[in-house]
Amino acid sequence: MPLYALVDCNNFYVSCERLFDPKLEGKPVIVLSNNDGCAVSRSAEAKALGIKMGIPLFKIKDLVKSEKVVVRSSNYALYGDISARVEDVLSQFSPRIENYSIDESFLDLSDLPPETDLHDFGTQMRTTVLQWIGIPTCVGMGSTKTLAKLANHIAKTTPSMGGVCHMTAERADDLFANIDVGEVWGIGNASVKQLKSIGVHTVLDLKRLDLKIARKLLTVTGERIVQELNAIACSALELEAKPKQATAVTRSFGKAILHYHDMQEAISFYAARAGEKLRKSKQECCHLTVFIRTNVFNDDPKYSASNSIRLPIPTNDSRVLMDYAMPILKSIWRDGYRYAKAGILLNDLVDEGCGQGHLFHTPSAPKNSAVMHVMDRLNKQMGRGTVFQAAIGIKRDWSLRSNFHSPRYTSSWADLPKAKC
């Protein structure tokens, strides 16, 4: 029987902030999304105050003030770095590891000796990560990834388990009968609605659902989930990171854009950033989409549009991306709207230099790609935005808010924490 563990960091972003600011321990803390929009990570104390995942900051302003909730902007440079350290520690417990997201890893524990006490083993993983990195975790184990995920949910929500839960066949049904079907990995709001309409309310109900019905209602994805709940593995560990198929740079604006010129600057900026991402992953794109849209939440007149182009030859040159993006923007722009968000999507990614050539276009000369690499190096060494294309402009009225940012403790010399003794 295979055995998988899912190790999940507890309220990861908040835990990272606490690592370098221990005063936050025991206090309600939230970390905001980009643009300081929504709460995306909440400490246990913040959850206890009723602060929901994804709630916009302005809706909890009074609560934040009265309860002295500590508010932080997100600091992805820090979280990415801590995440890599946690992964490094976990890989010592099993070489077969899939780093599923910034705060979760699946480990294949099938090769553990049969006499291993799994609860002890899970506890040892938690303790080691906590001691070496300082990040609290929970561990769920089961014979499929879906079961390990559910076990992790139980470990997180049942304090008596001590942060570790092994989902055995004997105890599964009793546990499943008391968990809402929406907690299952891959069952989102739309599926919950469909399932409840046919009387499937708990995880146990879903586990016992006829496979054909599952497929009809939720496509092949739903069928697989039911199989995984019944300990039949449909999804293996992905031990090697697969090359990305798409990349995107999209942002909401700090304040609405009204003028075409500002939008040109913003789209140029996103194109430059998108090119940078491609060059970092040594990829090129064959397809480019630009979209713009008004605010979807307020009463502003609505407008949303996008347009795409298939590139004659693959590229990751920021200037080429800008050159293609500008006419697309022109084709979708309409005067008179208050634009709240825009972005660039790059699809059909290929390895650098391996894309198909074109009879009538020559690929960008090496001299050109050298310019890009010099820019990337300067921006890496001296901070993002040190060198940039003039088209992006320097005023940038449209740029992001980030009012509560913590220092880049681990990725910038200037922000190194100082110790006093």
Place this chain on the structure above:
DNA sequence: TCTGGGGTCCTAGGACCC
């Protein structure tokens, strides 16, 4: 006033081919 960003997978339907 203020509501995230960046991914993956699946399906339906149109275009196109022989």
Place this chain on the structure above:
DNA sequence: TCTGGGGTCCTAGGACCC
């Protein structure tokens, strides 16, 4: 007046994830 069938590829859109 009669006007195929089967296959592939591409794209848009929905659902879901963290």
